[in-house]
Amino acid sequence: MTQTAPKADPSPEQAAPAAALHTGTSDIRTLLTRNLRQSGIYIAFVAIVALFAILTGGTSLSPINITNIVLQYSYILVLAIGMVIVIIAGHIDLSVGSVVALTGAVSAVLVIQQGLPWWVGVLAALAVGLVVGAWHGFWVAYVGIPAFIVTLAGMLLFRGLTLRVLDNISLSPFTPEYQVVASGFLNGLLGGDGFDAFTLLIGAIAVAGYAVSGFRTRLARITYMQPVESFPLFVARVVLVGAVVMAFAWQLAHARGLPVVLIILAALVLAYGVVTRRTVFGRQVYAIGGNLSAAQLSGVRVRTVNFWIFVNMGLLSAVAGIIYSSRSNGAQPAAGNMFELDAIAAAFIGGAAVTGGVGTVVGAMVGGLIMAVMSNGMQLMGVDQSIQSVVKGLVLLLAVAFDIYNKRRGGTAR
Amino acid sequence: MDDDILRMRGITKTFPGVIALEDVNLAVRRGEIHAICGENGAGKSTLMKVLSGVHPTGSYDGEITFDGQPVRFSGIRDSEHVGIVIIHQELALVPHLSIAENIFLGNELTGRGGLIDWNKANAEAARLLDEVGLQENAVTPVGQLGVGKQQLVEIAKALSKDVKLLILDEPTAALNDTDSAHLLGLLRTLKDRGITCIMISHKLNEIVSIADRTTVIRDGRTVETMDMSEPDAGQERIIRGMVGRDLESFYPDRESAAGEEVLRIEDWTVWHPTQDRKVVDGASLTVRAGEVVGIAGLMGAGRTELAMSVFGRSYGRNITGRVFVRGKEVRARTVAEAIDNGIAYATEDRKRYGLNLIDDIRRNISAAALGKLSKRGWVNGNEETKVAEESRRAMNIKAPTVMSVVGKLSGGNQQKVVLSKWLFTDPEVLILDEPTRGIDVGAKYEIYTIVNKLVAAGKAVLVISSELPELLGICDRIYTLSAGRITGEVPVGDATQEGLMALMTQDRELAG
Ligand SMILES: Nc1ncnc2c1ncn2[C@@H]1O[C@H](COP(=O)(O)OP(=O)(O)OP(=O)(O)O)[C@@H](O)[C@H]1O
Ligand SMILES: [Mg+2]
Numbered sequence: 001m002t003q004t005a006p007k008a009d010p011s012p013e014q015a016a017p018a019a020a021l022h023t024g025t026s027d028i029r030t031l032l033t034r035n036l037r038q039s040g041i042y043i044a045f046v047a048i049v050a051l052f053a054i055l056t057g058g059t060s061l062s063p064i065n066i067t068n069i070v071l072q073y074s075y076i077l078v079l080a081i082g083m084v085i086v087i088i089a090g091h092i093d094l095s096v097g098s099v100v101a102l103t104g105a106v107s108a109v110l111v112i113q114q115g116l117p118w119w120v121g122v123l124a125a126l127a128v129g130l131v132v133g134a135w136h137g138f139w140v141a142y143v144g145i146p147a148f149i150v151t152l153a154g155m156l157l158f159r160g161l162t163l164r165v166l167d168n169i170s171l172s173p174f175t176p177e178y179q180v181v182a183s184g185f186l187n188g189l190l191g192g193d194g195f196d197a198f199t200l201l202i203g204a205i206a207v208a209g210y211a212v213s214g215f216r217t218r219l220a221r222i223t224y225m226q227p228v229e230s231f232p233l234f235v236a237r238v239v240l241v242g243a244v245v246m247a248f249a250w251q252l253a254h255a256r257g258l259p260v261v262l263i264i265l266a267a268l269v270l271a272y273g274v275v276t277r278r279t280v281f282g283r284q285v286y287a288i289g290g291n292l293s294a295a296q297l298s299g300v301r302v303r304t305v306n307f308w309i310f311v312n313m314g315l316l317s318a319v320a321g322i323i324y325s326s327r328s329n330g331a332q333p334a335a336g337n338m339f340e341l342d343a344i345a346a347a348f349i350g351g352a353a354v355t356g357g358v359g360t361v362v363g364a365m366v367g368g369l370i371m372a373v374m375s376n377g378m379q380l381m382g383v384d385q386s387i388q389s390v391v392k393g394l395v396l397l398l399a400v401a402f403d404i405y406n407k408r409r410g411g412t413a414r
Numbered sequence: 415m416d417d418d419i420l421r422m423r424g425i426t427k428t429f430p431g432v433i434a435l436e437d438v439n440l441a442v443r444r445g446e447i448h449a450i451c452g453e454n455g456a457g458k459s460t461l462m463k464v465l466s467g468v469h470p471t472g473s474y475d476g477e478i479t480f481d482g483q484p485v486r487f488s489g490i491r492d493s494e495h496v497g498i499v500i501i502h503q504e505l506a507l508v509p510h511l512s513i514a515e516n517i518f519l520g521n522e523l524t525g526r527g528g529l530i531d532w533n534k535a536n537a538e539a540a541r542l543l544d545e546v547g548l549q550e551n552a553v554t555p556v557g558q559l560g561v562g563k564q565q566l567v568e569i570a571k572a573l574s575k576d577v578k579l580l581i582l583d584e585p586t587a588a589l590n591d592t593d594s595a596h597l598l599g600l601l602r603t604l605k606d607r608g609i610t611c612i613m614i615s616h617k618l619n620e621i622v623s624i625a626d627r628t629t630v631i632r633d634g635r636t637v638e639t640m641d642m643s644e645p646d647a648g649q650e651r652i653i654r655g656m657v658g659r660d661l662e663s664f665y666p667d668r669e670s671a672a673g674e675e676v677l678r679i680e681d682w683t684v685w686h687p688t689q690d691r692k693v694v695d696g697a698s699l700t701v702r703a704g705e706v707v708g709i710a711g712l713m714g715a716g717r718t719e720l721a722m723s724v725f726g727r728s729y730g731r732n733i734t735g736r737v738f739v740r741g742k743e744v745r746a747r748t749v750a751e752a753i754d755n756g757i758a759y760a761t762e763d764r765k766r767y768g769l770n771l772i773d774d775i776r777r778n779i780s781a782a783a784l785g786k787l788s789k790r791g792w793v794n795g796n797e798e799t800k801v802a803e804e805s806r807r808a809m810n811i812k813a814p815t816v817m818s819v820v821g822k823l824s825g826g827n828q829q830k831v832v833l834s835k836w837l838f839t840d841p842e843v844l845i846l847d848e849p850t851r852g853i854d855v856g857a858k859y860e861i862y863t864i865v866n867k868l869v870a871a872g873k874a875v876l877v878i879s880s881e882l883p884e885l886l887g888i889c890d891r892i893y894t895l896s897a898g899r900i901t902g903e904v905p906v907g908d909a910t911q912e913g914l915m916a917l918m919t920q921d922r923e924l925a926g
Contacts, residue, residue: 224796227815279791280784287781290770297728297759297767298782298835299750357772 040402041351041366048370052377060377063255066248071182071327073372074261075100075320077365079343080350081272082316084364087347088276089309090289090356091140091147095132095154096317096343100336101162103128103321108171108331111178118178125325126318132158133314137307147310155340163333172330180260182327187257195250196257203249206266207242214238261323268319273361285309289356345392346371349399370395418479419444419579419610420465425476427460427469429822431814434460435474436634442579447601447611449625451618451652453854454826455812457634458614459503462581466500467493481578497578501568501585503614503825503852504765509557514539516556517571542570546600560713562593569600580604581612584825586620587852590713590880598624616854618649630655657856665887666859668866672890673703675741676874677757677843682735684716684723684898693719693730695898701843701874706865708885709878710914711895717878718762720895721845725759726752739842753782756842760832760849762878764825768832771821775813776802778820778831783839805834810860825852833864844868845876850884862888882911894918 052060059065079096086093106128107121132154139150173179190197214234221228229237252258276282284305287295296302320339325331350367352359371392378388420442427435435457442448452458463469465478467487478485480496487493490500507516514536523538525531539552548566550559556567565585572580582601586594598620601611615621621628622642630637630652637655640647654660677700684694694716701707711717722729724737726749737744739756746752752759761767769778779802780787787798802816809830813823820831829849836844846865850858865875865888879885885892892909894902894917902917 220796224800226796226799278793278795280788280793281791283777283781283784283793286773286777287770290772291766293767294770295781297725297749297761299726299748299753300781301748301750357770 041349041363041370041399044399044402045366045370045373048373048377052373052380056377056380059380060373061251063251063253065376065380066251067255067259069372069376070252070259070262070265072376073368074182074259074265075323075327076339076342076346076372077265077368078268078316078320078323079339080346080364080368081268081361082313083340083343084347084350084352084359084361085272085276085285085309086147086313087344087352087354088289088356088359089285089306090292091306091309092344093136093147093151093310093313094340095136095151095158096313096320097336097339097341098155098158098162099129099132099314099317100321100324100339101331101333102132102158102165103318104325104335105162105165105171105331105333107178107322107325108174109165111174112171112330118175121178122181122322125322126315129314129316129318129321130311131314132317133311134307136314137310140310141303141306162335166331166333168333170330170332174326174329179326179329181264182261182323183329184260185257186260186263192253195253197253199249199253199258200246202258203246203253206249207238207245210241210245211238264319264323268316269361269365276361281305281308286357289358291357342368342371345396349396351403353403367399370399417443419481421479422461422465423477423479425461425464425474425478427457427464427474431818434634435464438476438631438634438636440629440636441639442610442612443627445605445608445610446626447605447613447624449621449628450612450614450631451616451621451628451656452631453656454829454852454857455824456631456656456854458631459583459824461631462500462583462612462614465493466490466498466581468500494575497576498581499572499575499577499579500581501565501572501583503583503587505561505564505568507556507564507567510555512553512555513543513550513559513567513570514552516567517542517552517574519571521575538574539570542573543567545573546570547596560593561588562590562596562713565589565593565597566600569597577609579610579612581614583614584616584852585613586615586617594620616852618652618855621652622648628652632656632658653855656854664855664859664883666863666866668706668869668888670705670890672705673872675700676703676739677701677876678736678738679720679724680736680738682720682724682737683733684719684730685732687729687731693898694723697735697895697898697900699893699900699903701876703872703874704869705890706869706875706877706888708889708892709876709895710882710885710892711878711918713880715895715918716898717895718847719898721759721847721876721878724752725749725757725845753839753841756840757845758782758836758839758841758843759845760836760847762848762851764828764832768835769820769828772819774817774819775806775811775823775831776816779805779816779834779838782835786838786840801838802834805838809834809864810857826854826857829853830857830861833861837864837868841873843874843876845878847878848880849877850879850881858884882914885914886911894920896920 083093083096103125107125110116110124111118111121136150136154139145140147186198187196190201218228218234276285284295284300287298287300288302288305292302321336324335328335346368347359347364348367349370350359350363350365352364374392374395375388378391418441420440422438422440425435425438438457438461440461450458450461460469464474467490470488471486480498485496508519511519517539518535522530523535525534536552543550543552546566546569548563548570550563556564559567585597589597601613601624605611613625625642627639627641628647629639632655640651650660680698682694682697683692685691686693697720699707709717719729723733726746727733728749744752744755746755746757765771770781776799780798784793787794787801799816805811806813806816811827811830811834813827820828823831829852833849849861853861869875877885877889886906886909889906892904892906892914893900894914896918901920904913
């Protein structure tokens with residue numbers, strides 16, 4: 001027992017600075033080792049971004065290309081948010097690709113064929129997503145069929161329904177309002193010479209928000225006498241994140257401004273990040289994945305939680321379906337093919353465990369971005385489709401192997 | 415020199431934030447039964463894992479000499495190769511495989527063409543079963559056996575590997591008295607055949623009766639190795655070494671002051687979830703405020719089933735009967751409702767049913783009462799940490815921080831986490847199922863003290879235990895359960911082990 005817990009008795013005013021200065025703070029090394037699984041992902045991400053920046057002679061980091069990556073992979077990231085929650089609870093969802101197709105198709109039929117307003121399409125798609133989610137949730141939670149089977153069936157079922165709804169043909173084009181979702185930009189709201197000041201402002205607000213919330217968490221932890229990172233380290237972290245975000249905003253501002261999907265995505269990541277970490281529901285998801293029986297015997301309403309996990313996945317699939325149909329400006333019978341695999345890969349590369357109980361939304365986002373940057377970079381370089389597939393497969397394998405290696409090192413040896 | 419089959423010198427093993435072993439020395443003589451004692455988390459299991467190569471060479475400091483040769487194991491296969499076999503605290507059998515398949519798992523008897531020769535394997539398994547005194551068919555799936563028999567299968571498996579040094583980590587923790595006695599008898603037979611044995615146990619009476627020498631470990635250091643034939647060697651000396659002071663008694667004193675009735679169970683009947691038979695049959699009992707009530711029964715008598723079915727119907731089907739808490743009928747159909755109604759149940763199998771092993775202490779403690787730490791669905795993480803920190807201190811849980819992962823704690827400390835979790839729900843009735851299984855004497859005393867505090871605060875405690883001395887030591891009244899029926903209710907003043915035993919076996923004799 002080498003580490004000592006913060007002392008109990010001294011009054012808070014005195015204890016706080018003491019805790020921050022001595023026993024409570026942790027340096028870079030403990031921070032890195034403690035979060036090795038997570039930091040490993042970030043390091044890999046940075047390395048891959050750097051690698052492709054070099055290989056493409058900087059093109060991959062150009063304003064236009066960065067904007068493209070956001071537009072092209074946002075729907076996978078949306079799916080990955082729902083998928084990581086499903087995976088943390090110890091399930092899997094193979095149907096999301098089909099659900100993306102179905103929700104897009106329903107929306108297209110209403111907006112393109114029937115000429116209804118764009119928002120009717122959006123609402124209908126969301127409703128279909130919820131119903132599909134409830135369907136899966138019912139079979140998994142209340143009948144007790146493994147999610148693998150239920151969603152495998154769903155994959156076939158909803159692909160079939162998509163073909164039905166579309167009558168086997170593609171529908172196109174959507175009205176301009178509908179296209180805004182995926183291809184719209186907030187631009188020129190505040191002017192700017194050759195760049196968009198509004199985008200930079202939003203970036204700055206995001207950084208400020210990050211700093212303030214980080215600082216408040218830190219203060220709260222100090223009041224509760226919890227260990228925190230040393231102050232310089234905290235500042236360094238905020239500056240680093242701030243620099244990356246501002247550089248990213250800068251590039252966007254020099255292209256077409258702030259993509260609407262990015263706003264949607266950021267809102268979802270923020271919301272679900274908080275839900276998984278700070279709410280009772282989030283806790284129960286981890287508890288179920290970690291030890292189902294123990295969760296049950298601790299009063300977790302396992303069925304209810306499982307049901308809502310799938311309803312949520314259905315809803316997010318619908319959001320992805322709307323974004324995808326908007327981006328492809330129509331609905332196709334084969335839309336969303338294999339999306340489930342990308343979403344699952346993102347979650348696992350991002351540190352989720354096959355056995356459940358482990359994973360984070362942010363991790364899944366980074367995992368998804370690693371895949372996105374890789375595919376995009378290889379496309380820029382004109383790498384053959386076949387090679388791209390091989391590389392992606394190997395990266396998935398290596399990422400999980402690295403993860404397991406880390407866990408083992410953290411587990412038994414020193 | 416040659417007397418010693420094993421010498422471990424200067425073993426130091428650290429985990430992040432924890433020094434599990436520090437300069438430990440251990441010498442084991444050829445052909446002896448060597449016991450290792452120590453509090454929970456003292457490092458006993460870790461020492462054995464170092465010895466058997468689970469923690470490979472390089473992950474610890476110090477040297478090991480076996481059979482006169484310095485050895486360096488990089489895995490469990492290496493140690494098995496020289497004849498060291500370990501049976502872990504958690505049994506490692508595959509429930510769906512047969513006894514024979516389990517015995518030869520990883521060590522298959524292959525015949526011509528590399529195919530497994532099942533006739534040979536089954537015959538050989540039957541011979542080994544005979545040797546350990548287990549009358550079971552070698553093709554029976556292991557999952558159908560009780561813990562006691564599974565333990566024997568583990569030993570048969572060890573014997574199949576040509577073992578010279580057999581290590582048993584708390585082999586009798588989950589066994590009842592009869593099975594324990596059989597196992598200890600078997601160890602004596604093995605000793606006569608020249609097999610050396612290292613045995614870790616918290617049951618000091620067993621150690622006194624069987625061990626030739628005993629090594630005591632405290633806080634990762636060797637305290638002493640005593641020869642059990644010395645006149646002053648015995649439980650007192652072991653305890654003194656383990657906890658660093660004398661323990662005046664095993665059970666803390668308590669004024670019994672039973673008040674109004676807190677829990678009443680009436681005519682409770684539970685059917686087996688899949689088979690067509692009653693597991694609990696018309697049981698009725700009461701527990702009053704300030705009272706500790708015990709349930710004694712043999713394995714399979716329906717004790718756990720009774721408790722779990724009352725706890726939000728988490729076991730069985732066709733449950734009939736009524737439950738009252740403080741005079742109000744409770745119709746809890748889910749665990750959450752049972753908790754809301756003031757019932758808490760701490761399971762006998764903490765790893766499978768009690769804990770999320772991959773999560774930290776903090777979240778395990780809060781798991782059953784997140785509502786108390788949250789507003790409108792939002793958890794106050796800092797408050798949670800504070801609560802967990804308080805429990806850690808109050809329960810004396812040995813871990814660097816409450817952020818430590820529960821799966822890496824020693825067994826006794828895991829049990830304290832389970833108790834903390836249920837105490838935090840602030841129950842009216844706490845049902846403890848084998849609360850001291852695998853727990854050291856000091857920690858047992860602490861747990862009894864906690865129980866006493868609870869009843870002093872006007873709560874009711876129902877204890878299920880296979881250890882009759884424990885029930886006699888801490889209860890006010892004891893019910894006996896046999897084949898699902900309550901066969902007796904004895905005030906502790908009138909109870910004796912023999913008397914309870916007679917009641918615990920009564921129904922069987924009537925039926926048979
Ligand atoms: N893999 C691990 N990672 C981190 N810490 C560990 C690990 N294994 C054991 N420990 C720590 O090492 C110490 C010794 O644990 P060990 O399991 O050897 O105790 P023990 O004497 O067997 O206790 P018990 O009687 O409860 O089984 C404990 O503090 C435990 O938390
Ligand atoms: Mg142990």
